[in-house]
Amino acid sequence: MTVSGPARRGVGATCLLLALIMLATLLALLMVQHRQARHQEAARAAFEDDAVRVTSVWTYRAPVCDRYGAPLNVTTDEYALAIQPSALRDIRNTRRQTLDLVEAEMARLAIDLWPRQAQIRRVPREDIEAHLMQASPMPLILWRDLDSETLQRWLLARRRYPSVELVRLPRRLYHLPDLAPLTRGRVYLTRRGSTPNDRDCDFPDLTMAGWLGAERWRDQDLAGQPGLERLFLDAVLFRQRALRSADPVIGRPVALTLDMNVQRWAQEAMEGLSGALVVMSSDGDLLALADAEGTAAPLSLSDPHERWQGLLRDRRQSDLCRCLADATAPGSTIKPMVALAALQAGVITPETRLRCTGAFHYGADAAIRCNSLVGHGEIDLYRALGSSCNVYFLELAARLGREPLEAMLRSVGLAQLPGEGFGPGSPTASPLDGPASRGVIDSPEWKRANYRARVDQVWRPIDTGFMAIGQANTRMTPLQAAVMANAVATGRRVRPRLYLDEPHWAVPLTVSPAARAAVMQGLREVVHHPRGTGRYARVEGMTLAGKTGTAQVGSPRAPRNDVWMIVMYPGYADEVRLVIAAMAHDQSSGGRDLGERLGHLAQRLQEWETWNDERRRQWPDGVNAGSVAGLAPGP
Structure with a gap:
């Protein structure tokens, strides 16, 4: 059958109209998808911002030296055992259930490390509960200043305790401690901020602060700048993974004129x-x-x-x-x-x-x-x-x-x-x-x-x-x-x-x-x-x-x-x-x-x-x- 000219023009117009409708629909779908993607990205970013916390990482405090440059007050490592509650808990656990898990793990470890003193070495339940109530992603320090024998026992038993880790803590040591004590000064451990970036730090780590003498008078020079670590946390602020970190900066030594x-x-x-x-x-x-x-x-x-x-x-x-x-x-x-x-x-x-x-x-x-x-x-x-x-x-x-x-x-x-x-x-x-x-x-x-x-x-x-x-x-x-x-x-x-x-x-x-x-x-x-x-x-x-x-x-x-x-x-x-x-x-x-x-x-x-x-x-x-x-x- 032969289609006349006017009929052909009508079919073409209809096809064009349908094409335009389909194009408009496709554009609308693309706009909706783009908006949803933007909203999802914003929601993900908001969630990540809410789930990310910044912690500080302690740095070595610089030494106080005598007039010849020999160190008098120095910082060294102290080894401690700490437990990470997030490695023990299940997401469905309550905080009290997590407390029971931590206490049980700690008791088992104490028996392995000190078979005859396990009961004495146990960390009080109140201390564990106080740490969990702080909703801090930082590990709970169990025992400090470990001797070599305890460290050897830990190395043999560590595979059975994936939630426990060996951590380094700062410790100030004093050479000739009875000489010029009030002039050289002392430090104390604190979690206070000590750098301009500390207002952005949610969970400061332990750091040393000057308390007396030169340790106090020259605290800014000696303290250095702690590092920063960004942590991804879950809904109840248990640590999941580390995102990135900034290295700490060691302080500047201070030399006294004392002989x-x-x-x-x-x-x-x-x-x-x-x-x-x-x-x-x-x-x-x-x-x-x-x-x-x-x-x-x-x-x-x-x-x-x-x-x-x-x-x-x-x-x-x-x-x-x-x-x-x-x-x-x-x-x-x-x-x-x-x-x-x-x-x-x-x-x-x-x-x-x-x-x-x-x-x-x-x-x-x-x-x-x-x-x-x-x-x-x-x-x-x-x-x-x-x-x-x-x-x-x-x-x-x-x-x-x-x-x-x-x-x-x-x-x-x-x-x-x-x-x-x-x-x-x-x-x-x-x-x-x-x-x-x-x-x-x-x-x-x-x-x-x-x-x-x-x-x-x-x-x-x-x-x-x-x-x-x-x-x-x-x-x-x-x-x-x-x-x-x-x-x-x-x-x-x-x-x-x-x-x-x-x-x-x-x-x-x-x-x-x-x-x-x-x-x-x-x-x-x-x-x-x-x-x-x-x-x-x-x-x-x-x-x-x-x-x-x-x-x-x-x-x-x-x-x-x-x-x-x-x-x-x-x-x-x-x-x-x-x-x-x-x-x-x-x-x-x-x-x-x-x-x-x-x-x-x-x-x-x-x-x-x-x-x-x-x-x-x-x-x-x-x-x-x-x-x-x-x-x-x-x-």
Whole structure:
């Protein structure tokens, strides 16, 4: 049959219409499929985001080293056994059923590892339950610090315990733990975050944080940066698999200026006393910071955590190193500064002779006695320093006035932190500023700020006298005493340095070399004159300069003394290389109680100066500084 033209055109239009309909339907199906795929991808991504958690991975904490680079505080591995609850549980199990499974697995393992002590070694059920309640993907630590015998038993039994794994934990070990414990410091284990990325970390791993001393003061350098690990978890936060991780970054070692041999001798010099001793080089390097605890057992970094907490409670400070923070009245150790101020102001010459009658009177009702009840007679500056005559320096203070004396004391660092007062261009602060005490210089402003009664706020001439002999309200730390003595000897105030990566810094004093030489001659008489107050420190063949001090710091009902002694070697202006400053509580006399101890220490330091670097690297007790033998475990 023949189809006419119009009929053919109608069939073509129908086919075209059907084709368009089919095309539109196909496009609609494709759009729906694309939208569903997008929704599924978004749902999968949302599910994965909700199921993925980030945990931190502990890093090695860098060591604290001595001045020669030998490690003192180091991090090592500690092996522990941990159980992964996710490897035991079935997805249909309740949390209590998982608890039963974990407890049963742990009990079986304890029997294999310690057949005779399995019951003792069992982890309390409460600890397992607490871990599961945290909904943490981290493994539960069962037993820490495993010995070699236990590890061997574990290796034989491990195939029967696929849910248990051997893990490494960080542990801080301390070489020579009894030397400079408060300066080197301690760490504690925590799960707190320690990097800028920790806000993105859901489950921090155990890490070390500084608690005391250099471990705390330089925590950011030592800590490094923990690694990160992304874990895929199931609906109840049990670990399924690890996705990817970022490697941890080890911290930066911190080298102290301490010398362990000098530190040992310093601590031995203070044995049986309660106080502190500082050994400092003339350029400001702290070679020893010795804290003495009296009759109590010496502190050690291997001591239990409870003893350290008790010590800090007793001292009522969060971090107390006596060398830096134990400020007490300086007594007569301040008299060289009075002499320098008087010489610089032209009030006296070194040969000026003044009469000591045994007391200096302030009117008819007040007087300050000398240490000689009958007086020293007419004496010059050299003999006044050697015998520590109160009357001589009270007369100087009366002629000089308070302001010049206060200015001289401030110029050597009193009433300031170790990093303060060095002028523009100097480092902004010292790492020692945090734990250190400023001390006090008695002044009208201080009295108005600290006394309520108006009569006690008045500054009187006798107050200037007390200021000149280091009594009443003036306070100084052993570190400040070392800096002050070094300033007298070298003519500059140094910035004390505890870390080798700090710069050396010093500012000159506005004191003439002739004035300093005269004072240093008087300080040599302290040690070498037959009646010098520091004669007990005399050592045959050595020329030492020194100054003793005794401060009355108790009350009339409970009198007690804090005593001081400073020794400089060699005892000549501009030649001093080492300074020793010691303070002890509840003693009778600086010269008698500290003189012989510091003389013996100076003799050891003279020998130490002759050692070469290789000999100095040899630690006390014959321990090789390059080895890790003798390490004591930390907390």
